[in-house]
Every structure is written in C-alpha cells, then in structure tokens.
Amino acid sequence: MLISLLQAIASGVVTGCAYALVALSLVMIYKSTDVINFGGGEMVMIGGYLAMFALLAIGLPYAGAFVFAAVVAFMVGAAFDRVVLDRMLGRALPGQSVLVAMVIATVGLSYVLKGLVRVVPYTEEVRRLAPLFAGDPVFLGPIILQRQDIAIVVIAVLLMRAWWAFFNFTLLGKALRATSQNPRAAALIGIPVRAMRMTIWGIAAIFAAMAGILLGPKLLMTPDMGSVVILAFAAAIVGGFHNLPGCILGGVVLGVVQNLVGLYISSRAIVLTPFVVIMLVLVLRPQGLFGGAVVTKKV
Amino acid sequence: MLATLIRTLLLGAGAALALGALPVRAADPGVTDTEIVIGLHAPLSGPLAAFGIDPLNAAKMWYEEVNKKGGIHGRKIRLIVEDDKCNPNEAVLVVKRLATVHNVFMINGGSCTPAVIATQEFISREKIPFAMLNAAGDNGVFPPIRYMFGAFGGTQRADGAVLVEFAFNALKARRMAFIVHDDEYGNAKWATSKAVAERLGAEAVAVERISPRVTDVTTPMLNIRAARPDVIISAAYPQPAVLIAQKYGEFKMTAIPMVQAVQGIPVPDIFQKNVGNDAVFSNFYYGSPLNDMFNGPRQQKWVQMYKQYYPDRTPGAWMAFGLPPAMAVTRALEKAGRNLTREAFVEAMETLDFESEVFAGKIQFAKGRRDGMRSAIVIRFDGKKHTVMPGAYAWNGRDGM
Incomplete structure (x- = not known):
C-alpha cells in the first residue's frame, strides 16, 4: 500500500507539473494584461501539432521542431493581440473597460485554433508525439517514472526560474511589469505599451507551445487536448494567479490530490477533483494557497 | 342527346380521375420515380473522425455498387453526406437538415452512440427510418424503437x-x-x-x-x-x-x-x-465483431473493393463496419417493393436475416429487436x-x- 501511495504521489507531481506548464502561460498573460486567456489550452494543442508537423512532414530534428513551433506560436500569439485585442482597446471609449470583451475574444481564439487544426491530416487519429527523452523507465526505489516525466518536472522548474529572472532582472521584463501595473505611466516614460502587450502574448504562446511539445507524448495528441486548460486554471487558482512559483506548486498539489482521490476514494472522482479544489480555494482563500495578502494592484 | 353528352362527360371525367389517381398518390419524402434519397452522416472531422470516414466511404461504395447494377426497382440511390463530428448537438442538426432541407427518405448514419441517441426523439417524432452506421447505440436499440435500427457491429x-x-x-x-x-x-x-x-x-x-x-x-x-x-x-x-x-x-x-x-x-x-x-x-x-482480422483473407474482398473506389486512401480497421448497414438498407428497399413507403421499409427491415460476410455473426432484426448483431471474435x-x-x-x- 505504501508503494502505491508513493507511486501515486510521484505520478501526481509529474502530472501536476504538466498542468503547471500550461498554467505558467496563463499567469504570464494575466499578470501582464489582466486578460484570462481561455484560448491557452488550444495554444498548447497547436504547439504539439506544430512540432508533429515539423518532425513528420518537414523532417526536422527535435531541436528544429522546438524552434519551428516557438516561432509560429509567437507569431500566432502576437498576431492575435495586434489584430484582435489591440483593436478592441483602440476602439474603447475613454474610461470604458473592454476586459470582458477581450476575455470573450480568447474564447473565440480557442474555437478558431481548434477549427483550423482539424483540417490537418494528423488529427484524424489519436497520435503520440515522439518523446523528447525516450528509453527505459527510471526506478527510484519502488517508484517507476518515465524519462519524459522527469523532463517535464525539470523543465517546468527551469521555465519558472527563467521567467522569474526575466521579470525581475531584464529591462524587457521590467518594462512588461510596468506596462501591466500602469500602462499610462509606462507610456509616459517611453515604454512602447502596444509592443509590450504584443510581445507578452507572443512569449506566452511560446510557453504554451513548449508545454504542448512536452505533453504531447504524455497526454497524446488530439484537437481536444486543449481541455487541459481547465486543470491549468485550477493549478493557477490553487497557487495564486499572481504567483508564478505558486502556480507550479498549485499544479503539483492538484496532481497529487487527484491521485490520492483516485487511490482512496474512487477513480470516478478524479475528474471532479479540480472543480472541488477550485471552489474550496475560491471560498476559503481566494488569493490562492501560495498567494500573499489581497492588495489593490492598480496605482 | 343531352343525356348522352352528360353521360359521356361523366364517364370521361371518371376515367380521367381514375387514371390520374395513380401518380397523384402522395409518396413519402425522398422517393421519386427515378431515385431514392438517403442521408449519410458520420464524424468526418475531429478526433473521432477515424470512426467515421472509412465506414461512411464503405457505405457510399456499397450504394454505388447497387446503382451500377441498375439500382433498386428501377430507382437509383442518391446520397446526401453530412459531418456530425460525433457531437450530439451537431448530430441533431445534421439529422434535421437531412430530413427537412434535403427531404431524405431514410437516414443511414452515426458512428458514436451519444450522437445517435441525441437524434432519437426527432427520428421517432418524424417517423424517419434510421439505420445506424457503426455506432453501437445501446440506448438507441434497448428498448427497441420502431424507426431506429442499429448495432450492426454489436452493442x-x-x-x-x-x-x-x-x-x-x-x-x-x-x-x-x-x-x-x-x-x-x-x-x-x-x-x-x-x-x-x-x-x-x-x-x-x-x-x-x-x-x-x-x-x-x-x-x-x-x-x-x-x-x-x-x-x-x-x-x-x-x-x-x-x-x-x-x-x-x-x-x-x-x-x-x-x-x-x-x-x-x-x-x-x-x-x-x-x-x-x-x-x-x-x-x-x-x-x-469482424469475421476475420482486418487484413485477413475473409476481409480482402472488401479491402480490395475499397482500394478501387478510394485509391488514395488506406482503409482503417473500421472501414468494413460501414458495409452491413448499407447492405441491410438495400435489402430492405428490395423487399419493400416498388411502392416504397417509410412504413413498408421499416417492416422490411424487421424481417432481415442475412450473412454480411463482414461480421462474425448474422444480421438479424425482428419486431421486438433492433440490435443487428451479437457475435464477435x-x-x-x-x-x-x-x-x-x-x-x-x-x-x-x-x-x-
């Protein structure tokens, strides 16, 4: 029984890190633009399919597939901001908030991406993206983990660290934070606010695409794999939507709780767990388990 | 003289009415002197398209074969094809479109049980004969519903x-x-x-x-x-x-x-x-539920026929599942005769009992039975x-x- 418990926890950590990778992309956009991106799951999905296309149709090596997917994903994210969101902002009357409309636009983005990918031949069957790290499983005592699983955990932590460093130590990161906190003041000191918004959408799309490439071998590829975004939202809410390390930990907590529920309550309850967790966190600790005290963000 | 004229006119009018009565009889939708319109639907896009594309192609192929041999009672079969994406809402829209816009005689479709079940109410209300494609469709055939036949590959x-x-x-x-x-x-x-x-x-x-x-x-x-x-x-x-x-x-x-x-x-x-x-x-x-492996000798007849019709497509294992439903439909159309009505077609479907040479068991229906096949290997x-x-x-x- 102890072995099963340890295995369930280990697998939960891996699955949770997968959720967290998607959550990183969502939190990134939310922190910078206040928009909740309901198209985040489909950005993950197209990342996986772009890599599959690069590997199978173009014949690129995996490194090339990463670059290809990253470039195209950046273009998709940036284009969505420039063509849709930027125009919505530009047409808003003074003092009028278009935030709700922008969020709804992201729902539209999810449908457009899902519709577009369905015309690709690879989507007729459930397919598995070739694992980045293949080979025999790794045994940690009685616990069995795939190499790809370990890669997901390591890359999730590295991405989180990289993003934290980017936000805190680079000029672009600081400019993005300034744009997020007070766009008018940012513009007054010479920060190109529109370009910053476009950049953040592009970078978030890259992160989502990277998540898709890592998840493709684990969750398998279908046009509906974007539904993982619900679990990513749960991870972000558990960890705190403003807290990047928190969303990683939130993902891990969620993954482990799901598995414990499956082990000790019922397999049928696994799928309900994220929603119960979301409700509990929103009621009991709205800022998330790892979020700080609630503060007014805008100045 | 006048009486003779009146008698002649009345006789003539009576004869004209009697002769005219034959073509005037209201036929069921989708049936003309020269064709029978059948609606086909399946998931042709999306993650479950693998369940639908090949079976639907196979059904089309069978209907085409029948047309090549002269059709059924002098009528050719014309097909209207729709994509239901295995989505229940989409399937209901597709079936309504087939029935009300395209006026099909009957529908042969559905690769996913939830999508088929969703159409049940409309099918029953409008009394449209429906033969599932490759959906198992348990809740569509248990309890049996007069107009819905299915589970050709087993429930x-x-x-x-x-x-x-x-x-x-x-x-x-x-x-x-x-x-x-x-x-x-x-x-x-x-x-x-x-x-x-x-x-x-x-x-x-x-x-x-x-x-x-x-x-x-x-x-x-x-x-x-x-x-x-x-x-x-x-x-x-x-x-x-x-x-x-x-x-x-x-x-x-x-x-x-x-x-x-x-x-x-x-x-x-x-x-x-x-x-x-x-x-x-x-x-x-x-x-x-097939009578052999997909690439086994007993399936080759169908695989080869499929390759002739669709040379650019490699058939998947689901391909042959589309054949028995189409076979059942064409057999029932034969049995129902030239004076084809939806009710006569349903009654003909209820009498079917045949070897498809596709599945492991016979296709059998009866008055109280709407699941077509119960065997497997x-x-x-x-x-x-x-x-x-x-x-x-x-x-x-x-x-x-």
Missing part, C-alpha cells in the same frame, strides 16, 4: 459479454478487473460484463470507472494491480486506452492478460506506435502479428438487460 452489451466469455473460457480467468468509462457507453458495457461474470461464476475484483477525458491513469492501474486479477478487461476509448496500456507496461503487469475492447484500438498499428512499448503486447488481446496481437483466437463468442441477448 456495447454484446461486446462486453463476448470479452468476459473469452476471458473465462479461453484464458481461464476467474478474478477479473474491469476498466470502463463513466458514461452511457461504459454503463452499458459494465452492466453486461457484470451479469455475464456473475452467471459464469467469475469475480469482479476491481472495477475502475474513469472519465473519457482522464489525463493520468496511475491510480486506476494501481488499484487493479493491488486487486491481483487474472485478467484486465478494458473498454476504454482510444486515448485512455493508450494511457492504460502504457501504465500496464510501465508497472510490469504484463503477466496478467489484457483484453481491450475494439473501440479503444481503432487502428492497431497506430495504437501500438502510441503505446511505444512492445512489452505491452506480450499478453494482449482485442475483440472484434477475439484477436491476439503480439505487436507484430494478429492471430484470431479459436471460436466465436456471442451474447445471449438476456445478460445485463
């Missing part, structure tokens, strides 16, 4: 019963573990599997009900491992079926035979590639070779009801 009940019979008789399994989805499909499969296991005296030592959208099957497989079964019977859809097979290999459970329902392994070669671990296939079986797949296991298994029509 979930039949499929579940066959796998348990096989595990009990061929694998000598007495402690069985089941993985089924927590939807209508899973409910139907589990109801019969449980009943057959109880009748045979086998024990269900683990029953894992999982969501079709599950992203991690670690705990269901841990629960099964802890239950120490003699066999694992999985009725999962393609994506969860791969995740289950991966964990089965990862947790070194391959000493326990795994029997997978055909729904989870639409294309065995792609399934194997997705699993990515050949050790999984050391003790692996899957059920099939089991195939062993070792990762390279598919071997048909001896014997065909059949559901008795009572277990799980």
